[in-house]
Amino acid sequence: MKRTPEPYLWLLFSGGGVVAAFLLPVLVLLFGVLMPLGVVDWPTAEHLRALLGHVLVRVALLAVVVLCLFHAAHRIRFTSEELLGIARFDLVIAVICYGAAIAGGVVAAIIVF
Amino acid sequence: MIDVLIVGGGAAGLRAAVAVAERDPSLTVAVVSKVYPMRSHTVSAEGGAAAVIGIGDTLDEHCYDTISGGDWLCDQDAVEAFVNEAPRELIQLEHWGCPWSRESDGRVAVRPFGGMKKMRTWYAADKTGFHLLHTLFQTTLKYQDVIRYDEWYVTKLVVDDGRVHGVVAVEIRTGRVETIPARTVVLATGGCGRVFPFTTNAAIKTGDGMALAYREGAPLKDMEFVQYHPTGLPFTGILITEAARAEGGWLINKDGYRYLQDYDLGTPTPTPKLRSMELGPRDRLSQAFVHEQSKGRTVDTPYGPVVYLDLRHLGEDKIEARIPFVRELCRSYQNLDPAADLIPVRPVVHYMMGGVHTDIDGATPIAGLYAAGESACVSINGANRLGSNSLPECLVFGRRAGLAAAEFARAHTGGQARAVRTQGEDERRRLERVREGRRTGERVADLRERMQHTLEGAAGIYRTGDVLAKAVDTLADLRRRAEEVRFEDTSTAFNTELINLQELHTMLEVAQTIVACALNRQESRGAHQRTDFPARDDDAYLAHSLVHRAPDGTPSVGLLPVTITRWPPGERVYGRD
Amino acid sequence: MTTAYRPPRDRLWFARSRHYTLFVLRELTSVLVAWSIVFVLMLADAVLGGSLRQFAALAAQPWMIAINVVALVATVFHTITFLNLAPKATVVRLGGWRVPAWMIQGGNHSAWIVVSLLIAYVILRSP
Amino acid sequence: MNADTDTTRAIRQEAATGTIRMEVARYRPGQDAEPVTQSYEVPLISDWAVLDGLNYIKDQLDGSLSYRWSCRMGVCGSCGMTVNGEPRLTCGTFLTEYDRGPVRIEPLKGFPVIRDLVVDIDEFLAKLSSVRPWLVREGEEPPLTTEYAQTPEQLDAYKQYSMCINCLLCYSACPVYVLDPDFLGPAAIALAQRYNLDSRDMDDRFDVLNLDEAVWGCTFVGECTRVCPKHVDPAEAIQRYKLTAALRSVLPWSRR
Numbered sequence A: 001m002k003r004t005p006e007p008y009l010w011l012l013f014s015g016g017g018v019v020a021a022f023l024l025p026v027l028v029l030l031f032g033v034l035m036p037l038g039v040v041d042w043p044t045a046e047h048l049r050a051l052l053g054h055v056l057v058r059v060a061l062l063a064v065v066v067l068c069l070f071h072a073a074h075r076i077r078f079t080s081e082e083l084l085g086i087a088r089f090d091l092v093i094a095v096i097c098y099g100a101a102i103a104g105g106v107v108a109a110i111i112v113f
Numbered sequence B: 001m002i003d004v005l006i007v008g009g010g011a012a013g014l015r016a017a018v019a020v021a022e023r024d025p026s027l028t029v030a031v032v033s034k035v036y037p038m039r040s041h042t043v044s045a046e047g048g049a050a051a052v053i054g055i056g057d058t059l060d061e062h063c064y065d066t067i068s069g070g071d072w073l074c075d076q077d078a079v080e081a082f083v084n085e086a087p088r089e090l091i092q093l094e095h096w097g098c099p100w101s102r103e104s105d106g107r108v109a110v111r112p113f114g115g116m117k118k119m120r121t122w123y124a125a126d127k128t129g130f131h132l133l134h135t136l137f138q139t140t141l142k143y144q145d146v147i148r149y150d151e152w153y154v155t156k157l158v159v160d161d162g163r164v165h166g167v168v169a170v171e172i173r174t175g176r177v178e179t180i181p182a183r184t185v186v187l188a189t190g191g192c193g194r195v196f197p198f199t200t201n202a203a204i205k206t207g208d209g210m211a212l213a214y215r216e217g218a219p220l221k222d223m224e225f226v227q228y229h230p231t232g233l234p235f236t237g238i239l240i241t242e243a244a245r246a247e248g249g250w251l252i253n254k255d256g257y258r259y260l261q262d263y264d265l266g267t268p269t270p271t272p273k274l275r276s277m278e279l280g281p282r283d284r285l286s287q288a289f290v291h292e293q294s295k296g297r298t299v300d301t302p303y304g305p306v307v308y309l310d311l312r313h314l315g316e317d318k319i320e321a322r323i324p325f326v327r328e329l330c331r332s333y334q335n336l337d338p339a340a341d342l343i344p345v346r347p348v349v350h351y352m353m354g355g356v357h358t359d360i361d362g363a364t365p366i367a368g369l370y371a372a373g374e375s376a377c378v379s380i381n382g383a384n385r386l387g388s389n390s391l392p393e394c395l396v397f398g399r400r401a402g403l404a405a406a407e408f409a410r411a412h413t414g415g416q417a418r419a420v421r422t423q424g425e426d427e428r429r430r431l432e433r434v435r436e437g438r439r440t441g442e443r444v445a446d447l448r449e450r451m452q453h454t455l456e457g458a459a460g461i462y463r464t465g466d467v468l469a470k471a472v473d474t475l476a477d478l479r480r481r482a483e484e485v486r487f488e489d490t491s492t493a494f495n496t497e498l499i500n501l502q503e504l505h506t507m508l509e510v511a512q513t514i515v516a517c518a519l520n521r522q523e524s525r526g527a528h529q530r531t532d533f534p535a536r537d538d539d540a541y542l543a544h545s546l547v548h549r550a551p552d553g554t555p556s557v558g559l560l561p562v563t564i565t566r567w568p569p570g571e572r573v574y575g576r577d
Numbered sequence C: 001m002t003t004a005y006r007p008p009r010d011r012l013w014f015a016r017s018r019h020y021t022l023f024v025l026r027e028l029t030s031v032l033v034a035w036s037i038v039f040v041l042m043l044a045d046a047v048l049g050g051s052l053r054q055f056a057a058l059a060a061q062p063w064m065i066a067i068n069v070v071a072l073v074a075t076v077f078h079t080i081t082f083l084n085l086a087p088k089a090t091v092v093r094l095g096g097w098r099v100p101a102w103m104i105q106g107g108n109h110s111a112w113i114v115v116s117l118l119i120a121y122v123i124l125r126s127p
Numbered sequence D: 001m002n003a004d005t006d007t008t009r010a011i012r013q014e015a016a017t018g019t020i021r022m023e024v025a026r027y028r029p030g031q032d033a034e035p036v037t038q039s040y041e042v043p044l045i046s047d048w049a050v051l052d053g054l055n056y057i058k059d060q061l062d063g064s065l066s067y068r069w070s071c072r073m074g075v076c077g078s079c080g081m082t083v084n085g086e087p088r089l090t091c092g093t094f095l096t097e098y099d100r101g102p103v104r105i106e107p108l109k110g111f112p113v114i115r116d117l118v119v120d121i122d123e124f125l126a127k128l129s130s131v132r133p134w135l136v137r138e139g140e141e142p143p144l145t146t147e148y149a150q151t152p153e154q155l156d157a158y159k160q161y162s163m164c165i166n167c168l169l170c171y172s173a174c175p176v177y178v179l180d181p182d183f184l185g186p187a188a189i190a191l192a193q194r195y196n197l198d199s200r201d202m203d204d205r206f207d208v209l210n211l212d213e214a215v216w217g218c219t220f221v222g223e224c225t226r227v228c229p230k231h232v233d234p235a236e237a238i239q240r241y242k243l244t245a246a247l248r249s250v251l252p253w254s255r256r
């Protein structure tokens, strides 16, 4: 039987989709829009550092980052192929997209640990 | 060399194909069909398929219902074979995956049906034919050795010295005309409702197989028996299945009166009663409509007079669960909801009881030529078919014909190469001449319409000798004119005008036999009602009509005795116990 | 003779119907999902590296706010479409009864709101 | 018998509220290098479907127009065409939906055009057979005296996916398929699921569905479901199989 990595990629994609759905809007709303506009105050650095202080939180953050990046990578891979009609270069595109996601994960690991 | 070549990919044709493939994988089987098999008209069948399974039901009762329903014109040995084998055929379909509707304990469910004394009609909601055909088609895909000629149109049978040697067919996509040699041919080309203007039948039901066999000398049988279904939607002729009445629907006239009680069909009861009122047989219900019309109790619409089918009291839930397709069709094509509105209906040409004369194994008088399904007349339907007997008929006799053909092919190897070649060449040249085109003449569609209206006027629900005699002349004239029609499409690829013209010829051929048989039968029986001979006449006409094509191309009608075994002719009683 | 016609590829297929355009927009939210992650990582880096003030200043740049407003719209669009589509893959049956899609979707959206409120509370809780 | 007394014609004259222009794509191999549009004026009658309009053209105006149709009751699946850009069953789409027109009729997108409005669907039939669309059983077939039991709930689990009429509107609407004809496509996968979810079936068709050109080709555009005239919901069938296949890949010991 032909083996394909798609099931695993799809699981990562779906997991990422769920995580992104639940977490990103509120984070972007708070840190990206409301706080910069001064609608709500920035929390203190200590408070935030305390939040990130717990190792479980950091591990979770890392997981969130990796999953979301895989989600984005997967969609960007297919959308670019469909929009531009370049499915014959799928292998290259896949390597670039997922490669970027993995790189992002590595960066995240460096940052939080 | 093909051993068994099946013309037709409907229920009968596909069942035959599987039967041969299962019986002897060394035989070569092919299915030729003018449409992809899953588009065959079987797909439209809605109500159900009858076979005895229930407790309290017996094979004899199914036989009796069928024979009395057919006004004693059925061959009783054929009916017995049919009734005996129908249950195993429907179970076979179940084993192949057909999604039959179920009881809560997991058994197959049955529903009542017109003219049946017991509940024995299996159904898959109200898309029985659709599910049956797709199940069969998908199952044939398992037999990868079955050769399919999809969208090939058979124009001629090659017959030499009383034996069939193959067919000539056009590959519609390319226009290529090819001769396909075969040891046996099974005709399963369905009915011919399209010879009438107002019919439930699909565009492909043009009686091709009947005409093909008839032209080569095989007789047709009981062609005067044309079934009108009492409930078609006015403009389109789309069928509202009998299941709607079986689930409790009422037929009412313009005064809201359940008029069937005036026609010796029983007394109204709130819930359906078997073999009574709305569950009477189709011929009697359609005839009642004509009488209502003459009493001025129908409603006029732009598409002719109608009565109403009332389903409102069934409630939305039951309609959704049991007859969702009826609702879908009413909504899409009539812009009404049967849960809230009355459905306008009128009788519509639905089914051909007659067909190619065969014996109980589907064999025709031409050696190696078999027929099954609606194109054949075995005959189990007599003067009037009972609803839900036709699908199992296709299965039972499709299988029988397939197996008989397989037997014949094994016993008779070798073929007639020369006849095949010369006849094939002649036919190819004929078709190519047609395709050269003709600028003058009448349109195919105009002649078709004239034929259809001639048939409606002469061979409708009620017939008389004078009108039929006139129709004989009209049809002869139309046949002459059909030889000189205008022909615009000279291309080879998917030339549907070429096909339509061949279909016009086959329909005219079949129409002539219908009118000839109707003229010859001077009595009223089942679906054949002569106003000039209103009574059944068993002394003279307890016999099949058998029509041959005379050398001058005109039909010549004779009679053939009916096989009566255990059920002597009696009175047809509905609604009276 | 009988050569079938093969239409050339339609380069503008995504503009041919509103449904296609919406689909492409849905897929393109992924770009902004990626951006949001980058933004969150920058934030985390600032928090752990002690440069939150500079980060706040950067985030207050008008172009930065503009990007994030777009990112907000995109992530919300992503959330709504993703949670609406979820019941397609997961058919829930309770004793033979299939839970209708709208219930699953309703549940998903309620969960989203609860989670968002919880996160906002945890972040903003400080005195 | 005279054509003028013919009822259908009388109706035409009485009920017609005007005419509507039908712009029909014509392609005659050998004659046209690519499809051209031909316009016809057709009576606008409230009960007429687009198919009735085409039949009027074929019967009265131009006998050389080619298209497929048969049942004209939405169940044979042969009359799918592109009507004003949307894949539709022409027997179930009414001329009056388009006001005073014009109505543009083209062949289904995504398929090679054999002639006029007729497309080549042989590839689809091959795909259909490839998913083993029949009941797969192990062991002896039971005698033809009893049926396999199946409760209404078990029937319900796959019934929806068994309603497909193979009209191919979903293929025509799916951009993935139009871009890549090797994609197994919505209806074939839905049919595979129809059998997978049938309590009588013993296969899971993993080998033919868990492929890049099978379920993994679908990016969940969802158009297949939107255009499906029979509410089969192939998009759902595919996503459900993705989950099945993914779980089976991660947990190789879990079957189904």
Ligand SMILES: Cc1cc2nc3c(=O)[nH]c(=O)nc-3n(C[C@H](O)[C@H](O)[C@H](O)COP(=O)(O)OP(=O)(O)OC[C@H]3O[C@@H](n4cnc5c(N)ncnc54)[C@H](O)[C@@H]3O)c2cc1C
Pocket (backbone or CB within 6 Å): B007, B008, B009, B010, B011, B012, B013, B032, B033, B034, B035, B036, B037, B040, B041, B042, B043, B044, B045, B046, B047, B048, B049, B050, B128, B129, B152, B153, B154, B155, B188, B189, B190, B191, B200, B201, B202, B204, B205, B208, B209, B239, B241, B350, B351, B372, B373, B374, B375, B387, B388, B389, B390, B391, B392, B394
């Ligand atoms: C609307 C409707 C509802 C019905 N409901 C019921 C019901 O509930 N119960 C019931 O028992 N019966 C019902 N019937 C009757 C029943 O459906 C038909 O009698 C039966 O399906 C006929 O099947 P068949 O296999 O004989 O032919 P069809 O299914 O008509 O198939 C004919 C085949 O022959 C092929 N063919 C024809 N001519 C040629 C040619 N020249 N060259 C190549 N191929 C050719 C066609 O392509 C097609 O594949 C219904 C009929 C209609 C019209």
Ligand code: SF4
Pocket (backbone or CB within 6 Å): D163, D164, D165, D166, D167, D168, D169, D170, D171, D186, D187, D190, D224, D227, D228, D229, D230, D231, D232, D233, D234
């Ligand atoms: S899934 Fe729907 S649209 Fe697709 S072929 Fe089947 S019926 Fe047609």
Ligand code: F3S
Pocket (backbone or CB within 6 Å): D173, D174, D175, D176, D177, D185, D186, D217, D218, D219, D220, D221, D222, D223, D224, D225, D234, D235, D238
């Ligand atoms: S439209 Fe195409 S991409 Fe998938 S959901 Fe339907 S098959």
Ligand code: FES
Pocket (backbone or CB within 6 Å): D069, D070, D071, D072, D073, D074, D075, D076, D077, D078, D079, D080, D089, D090, D091, D092
């Ligand atoms: S003609 Fe059969 S589906 Fe339209």
